[in-house]
Amino acid sequence: xxxxxxxxxxxxxxxxxxxxxxxxxxxxxxxxxxxxxxxxxxxxxxxxxxxxxxxxxxxxxxxxxxxxxxxxxxxxxxxxxxxxxxxxxxxxxxxxxxxxxxxxxxxxxxxxxxxxxxxxxxxxxxxxxxxxxxxxxxxxxxxxxxxxxxxxxxxxxxxxxxxxxxxxxxxxxxxxxxxxxxxxxxxxxxxxxxxxxxxxxxxxxxxxxxxxxxxxxxxxxxxxxxxxxxxxxxxxxxxxxxxxxxxxxxxxxxxxxxxxxxxxxxxxxxxxxxxxxxxxxxxxxxxxxxxxxxxxxxxxxxxxxxxxxxxxxxxxxxxxxxxxxxxxxxxxxxxxxxxxxxxxxxxxxxxxxxxxxxxxxxxxxxxxxxxxxxxxxxxxxxxxxxxxxxxxxxxxxxxxxxxxxxxxxxxxxxxxxxxxxxxxxxxxxxxxxxxxxxxxxxxxxxxxxxxxxxxxxxxxxxxxxxxxxxxxxxxxxxxxxxxxxxxxxxxxxxxxxxxx
Amino acid sequence: xxxxxxxxxxxxxxxxxxxxxxxxxxxxxxxxxxxxxxxxxxxxxxxxxxxxxxxxxxxxxxxxxxxxxxxxxxxxxxxxxxxxxxxxxxxxxxxxxxxxxxxxxxxxxxxxxxxxxxxxxxxxxxxxxxxxxxxxxxxxxxxxxxxxxxxxxxxxxxxxxxxxxxxxxxxxxxxxxxxxxxxxxxxxxxxxxxxxxxxxxxxxxxxxxxxxxxxxxxxxxxxxxxxxxxxxxxxxxxxxxxxxxxxxxxxxxxxxxxxxxxxxxxxxxxxxxxxxxxxxxxxxxxxxxxxxxxxxxxxxxxxxxxxxxxxxxxxxxxxxxx
Numbered sequence: 001x002x003x004x005x006x007x008x009x010x011x012x013x014x015x016x017x018x019x020x021x022x023x024x025x026x027x028x029x030x031x032x033x034x035x036x037x038x039x040x041x042x043x044x045x046x047x048x049x050x051x052x053x054x055x056x057x058x059x060x061x062x063x064x065x066x067x068x069x070x071x072x073x074x075x076x077x078x079x080x081x082x083x084x085x086x087x088x089x090x091x092x093x094x095x096x097x098x099x100x101x102x103x104x105x106x107x108x109x110x111x112x113x114x115x116x117x118x119x120x121x122x123x124x125x126x127x128x129x130x131x132x133x134x135x136x137x138x139x140x141x142x143x144x145x146x147x148x149x150x151x152x153x154x155x156x157x158x159x160x161x162x163x164x165x166x167x168x169x170x171x172x173x174x175x176x177x178x179x180x181x182x183x184x185x186x187x188x189x190x191x192x193x194x195x196x197x198x199x200x201x202x203x204x205x206x207x208x209x210x211x212x213x214x215x216x217x218x219x220x221x222x223x224x225x226x227x228x229x230x231x232x233x234x235x236x237x238x239x240x241x242x243x244x245x246x247x248x249x250x251x252x253x254x255x256x257x258x259x260x261x262x263x264x265x266x267x268x269x270x271x272x273x274x275x276x277x278x279x280x281x282x283x284x285x286x287x288x289x290x291x292x293x294x295x296x297x298x299x300x301x302x303x304x305x306x307x308x309x310x311x312x313x314x315x316x317x318x319x320x321x322x323x324x325x326x327x328x329x330x331x332x333x334x335x336x337x338x339x340x341x342x343x344x345x346x347x348x349x350x351x352x353x354x355x356x357x358x359x360x361x362x363x364x365x366x367x368x369x370x371x372x373x374x375x376x377x378x379x380x381x382x383x384x385x386x387x388x389x390x391x392x393x394x395x396x397x398x399x400x401x402x403x404x405x406x407x408x409x410x411x412x413x414x415x416x417x418x419x420x421x422x423x424x425x426x427x428x429x430x431x432x433x434x435x436x437x438x439x440x441x442x443x444x445x446x447x448x449x450x451x452x453x454x455x456x457x458x459x460x461x462x463x464x465x466x467x468x469x470x471x472x473x474x475x476x477x478x479x480x481x482x483x484x485x486x487x488x489x490x491x492x493x494x495x496x497x498x499x500x
Numbered sequence: 501x502x503x504x505x506x507x508x509x510x511x512x513x514x515x516x517x518x519x520x521x522x523x524x525x526x527x528x529x530x531x532x533x534x535x536x537x538x539x540x541x542x543x544x545x546x547x548x549x550x551x552x553x554x555x556x557x558x559x560x561x562x563x564x565x566x567x568x569x570x571x572x573x574x575x576x577x578x579x580x581x582x583x584x585x586x587x588x589x590x591x592x593x594x595x596x597x598x599x600x601x602x603x604x605x606x607x608x609x610x611x612x613x614x615x616x617x618x619x620x621x622x623x624x625x626x627x628x629x630x631x632x633x634x635x636x637x638x639x640x641x642x643x644x645x646x647x648x649x650x651x652x653x654x655x656x657x658x659x660x661x662x663x664x665x666x667x668x669x670x671x672x673x674x675x676x677x678x679x680x681x682x683x684x685x686x687x688x689x690x691x692x693x694x695x696x697x698x699x700x701x702x703x704x705x706x707x708x709x710x711x712x713x714x715x716x717x718x719x720x721x722x723x724x725x726x727x728x729x730x731x732x733x734x735x736x737x738x739x740x741x742x743x744x745x746x747x748x749x750x751x752x753x754x755x756x757x758x759x760x761x762x763x764x765x766x767x768x769x770x771x772x773x774x775x776x777x778x779x780x781x782x783x784x785x786x787x788x789x790x791x792x793x794x795x796x797x798x799x800x801x802x803x804x805x806x807x808x809x810x811x812x813x814x815x816x817x818x819x820x821x822x
Contacts, residue, residue, distance in 0.1 A: 326702035356701045359686045
């Protein structure tokens with residue numbers, strides 16, 4: 001018998017149907033993948049399962065009993081926990097305090113039993129072979145990837161029979177992602193049900209026993225994983241045949257140098273980086289996570305202090321803050337790592353987000369012209385095919401892919417022609433990914449210069465014209481032409497690390 | 501139109517609350533709705549409204565200004581001292597004191613934006629320092645009476661309308677333009693919503709922050725001079741009441757105390773609500789202690805009715821019905 005049975009599940013937000021008549025069934029002891037583009041209804045589905053929102057129609061049975069959690073605590077009481085992309089951790093607490101938050105082991109006097117907490121934390125970390133985490137580390141000092149791992153530990157800390165992993169691998173570097181996949185199999189072998197969302201087909205292939213496909217707010221098919229081809233899956237996800245994810249790589253780079261970087265250093269993470277980015281070029285930045293990629297992008301954008309020389313279009317510039325980076329046609333714009341924390345005003349409209357960086361341009365005698373603004377917003381929404389009810393829809397209510405498009409639109413409106421894209425496809429559905437790669441190519445052919453970091457190595461291999469591999473805050477190798485492959489990137493990223 | 505209502509639900513709610521309160525007050529105290537009484541209510545509300553103008557900008561930007569009482573009080577006392585009851589010195593005294601208020605705002609803003617001092621600490625400190633300076637300056641002795649021109653600005657009338665109401669109207673217009681029709685407004689809402697996102701979007705976050713405190717310093721100093729005209733003289737402690745009322749007016753007007761939302765048009769309703777309340781409560785024949793308790797409780801209730809959480813609850817209830 002299925003552990004979870006869902007029938008006719010529906011959810012509306014005002015006039016917007018987020019989920020309609022979804023069906024789902026999953027057994028204990030299996031890894032069940034949910035596939036679908038962003039906005040297809042997966043997120044709503046798991047939010048309902050985890051008690052974060054309540055459904056309006058349909059039924060959920062867990063163990064044959066009706067299941068309708070009023071909140072995540074109620075879901076937890078039935079043994080269901082979710083690890084979300086949007087991290088729920090508290091920066092001021094330690095790793096272990098976060099893991100046991102509100103479920104701390106107590107002493108007789110009801111105070112927190114620190115010894116017991118430490119013991120249980122270490123036992124948990126050891127049982128599941130967690131990558132290096134110290135229980136007493138303060139969370140704010142951890143990287144995004146490490147936080148994601150803490151989040152997973154938190155989900156496992158309670159008696160969880162059904163664990164939902166929402167894009168849990170997307171923030172993880174290759175080695176940790178592999179660990180997570182192993183962990184997922186281990187949990188299934190222990191008789192738990194793991195519901196797994198990922199936009200990486202290879203991962204789904206590696207671990208899923210069964211999969212359910214979502215499209216347009218409903219479920220369209222469920223398959224045994226080994227009985228269906230990648231092509232069939234993608235076709236069912238997007239409802240049409242997708243020719244190819246990666247656009248053809250046309251060489252559009254000219255001899256003109258758009259961005260020249262010499263000896264750029266920042267703190268201990270970035271020590272003397274040199275490279276040149278040409279007009280019309282997509283230059284990839286790869287390497288293991290935490291080897292200076294983030295610091296490089298932030299330094300070029302003026303978000304952290306850095307020393308060294310930066311030239312834009314042949315002119316030396318001094319970029320002390322993002323405002324200076326974004327100034328004028330010769331500026332430099334960034335799609336930041338943290339979409340929700342750095343990129344978007346979630347509680348403001350698509351329109352206000354799009355025009356935030358360039359709002360001055362719509363003023364005449366100091367007063368805003370709403371017509372001018374609306375016209376340009378409409379143009380950008382159409383150009384990027386941003387799926388929003390109206391430009392007044394709040395950015396936080398859009399799907400991940402559409403949120404990312406809004407950030408792209410905001411960046412393009414600045415008219416900067418040197419673009420820094422930090423992991424722009426993280427947590428973005430496959431359809432939008434394809435659109436983003438195509439957009440990058442189109443922009444390159446129009447003379448934009450693009451610096452592109454991705455935590456998903458195949459993206460670098462298939463999209464970038466050249467790839468810089470970073471190691472210990474330096475450029476360890478520059479790969480070109482046929483030398484761009486996952487093996488070469490890994491080799492350059494790891495070889496000396498081993499020796500050291 | 502319905503989109504407008506949805507977006508500005510809390511502001512509309514504040515005005516609805518104001519009307520209800522007016523009717524209730526009229527019930528308890530007949531004659532409250534008379535022209536002369538409404539006129540004096542608007543005059544009193546104008547002082548709260550003008551102080552709360554700056555406070556609105558600061559709060560939308562994610563800060564708070566606790567220095568308004570003594571910026572107001574300092575401007576009042578120094579004006580009285582420098583003018584000595586004469587109109588002529590106002591020509592230079594008024595610009596000087598407005599500049600002084602702006603300067604205090606500048607200090608607050610730089611402390612917050614450049615040195616990262618929490619707004620509560622920074623503005624509380626300037627407030628106390630100003631209080632000390634004024635005590636040293638006056639030695640506690642009474643000041644000369646207010647110049648006639650200032651009295652005209654605060655209690656005079658033009659064509660039946662109180663001058664100060666016209667001033668308030670003009671300031672409301674300016675504030676509305678700044679918030680709704682200027683790039684500064686957009687930057688301000690972005691700053692209050694997320695300082696990080698604003699910074700990453702190229703918003704001049706430091707300059708915007710400083711400007712909100714400068715505006716607050718300006719309006720507090722201006723209100724101080726006008727209030728001197730209203731009372732006929734300046735006295736120690738005359739600004740104390742405006743700390744609470746300026747913040748409460750903003751909150752009643754629908755702004756989130758955490759920043760990023762709200763509008764001065766809401767604050768205007770908030771100032772009216774607070775002033776009508778002070779008119780209603782004496783009509784209930786309560787002791788002055790009981791008055792304060794009811795006053796505080798009613799404000800607490802009004803603010804929570806208007807707050808986002810309560811509105812969210814209402815939204816949830818509606819969805820369940822539907």
